[in-house]
Amino acid sequence: MSVSDTLASPLPSATRDLARAFADLDRHGYAIVEGALSPERVAALRARVIDQARGEDAQGLGFHDGKTNQRIWMLPNKGKIFRDLMLDPLVETAMTRLLGKDFILSSLTANIARPGGVPMYLHSDQGYVDFWTPKPLVANIAWMLDDFTAANGGTRLVPGSHLNPDRIDYALEDTIAAEGPAGAALIFDGRLIHGTGANITADQDRHAVLSYHCRPFVRQQENYYLGLDPALRETERGLFLKRLGFRIWAGLGRTNEPGEKGPLSPLTSPLGPLDPEGRPFPDT
Numbered sequence: 001m002s003v004s005d006t007l008a009s010p011l012p013s014a015t016r017d018l019a020r021a022f023a024d025l026d027r028h029g030y031a032i033v034e035g036a037l038s039p040e041r042v043a044a045l046r047a048r049v050i051d052q053a054r055g056e057d058a059q060g061l062g063f064h065d066g067k068t069n070q071r072i073w074m075l076p077n078k079g080k081i082f083r084d085l086m087l088d089p090l091v092e093t094a095m096t097r098l099l100g101k102d103f104i105l106s107s108l109t110a111n112i113a114r115p116g117g118v119p120m121y122l123h124s125d126q127g128y129v130d131f132w133t134p135k136p137l138v139a140n141i142a143w144m145l146d147d148f149t150a151a152n153g154g155t156r157l158v159p160g161s162h163l164n165p166d167r168i169d170y171a172l173e174d175t176i177a178a179e180g181p182a183g184a185a186l187i188f189d190g191r192l193i194h195g196t197g198a199n200i201t202a203d204q205d206r207h208a209v210l211s212y213h214c215r216p217f218v219r220q221q222e223n224y225y226l227g228l229d230p231a232l233r234e235t236e237r238g239l240f241l242k243r244l245g246f247r248i249w250a251g252l253g254r255t256n257e258p259g260e261k262g263p264l265s266p267l268t269s270p271l272g273p274l275d276p277e278g279r280p281f282p283d284t
């Protein structure tokens with residue numbers, strides 16, 4: 001498939017047909033899956049995002065991009081509703097297809113694009129890799145918690161740019177807005193050029209949760225080894241811990257435990273320097 005093939009076929013629109021969505025992903029680098037979230041789930045997630053955003057501002061900890069937009073980081077710590085979203089069957093299916101079955105979470109964040117927000121710089125989510133890769137190393141799902149429109153900051157993207165090995169600079173004029181109804185999931189290849197759109201409405205905030213994933217040898221955007229609430233390490237599901245990367249994969253991520261099977265635990269007393277008889281050796 002080439003960039004010209006992409007340009008020759010109609011651009012993706014919202015679909016409930018997963019086979020079509022995956023064909024859109026291959027050809028255009030993105031797909032819009034309609035009805036990925038029920039209206040009840042959209043309402044519950046949206047309400048939590050709004051409350052959390054206000055709560056973080058109230059504590060003076062809100063993370064703001066520019067004057068208006070707000071990002072909420074580390075959602076795995078911020079409610080079971082987000083941890084359940086992380087393990088949604090659509091995530092499992094789409095990310096396995098794009099990144100292989102051992103994909104891990106890179107970050108789980110909310111992004112609120114508010115009126116007056118300027119367009120985010122155009123980038124690919126694997127832009128820190130300074131060469132093109134024939135397969136994606138990372139991939140993203142933007143869960144639409146409002147209708148996404150060109151006016152309210154629907155994600156701008158350059159269709160087919162995932163297939164362009166020449167890492168050219170794209171301009172806003174090269175982009176289109178991803179549009180879809182609340183509850184849709186915008187799935188995109190990590191090589192696709194994109195960015196949050198400008199919200200030019202008078203009064204419509206655009207809410208999204210972004211489930212960003214990577215292959216298991218890529219450094220994650222959020223550092224769960226340091227940042228995850230330690231209580232969750234004790235109580236959460238095995239799959240949750242696997243998706244955060246708390247397992248040995250292909251020999252990577254070892255501590256001192258030999259096994260490759262289950263999630264690793266933090267070392268409470270790491271093995272230190274020993275003398276030949278196995279006694280502690282002074283660490284001076």
Ligand SMILES: O=C(O)CCC(=O)C(=O)O
Pocket residue numbers: 111120125142153154155156194195196197208210
């Ligand atoms: O919120 C959006 O529309 C896209 C955000 C984005 O581009 C990103 O997080 O990399």
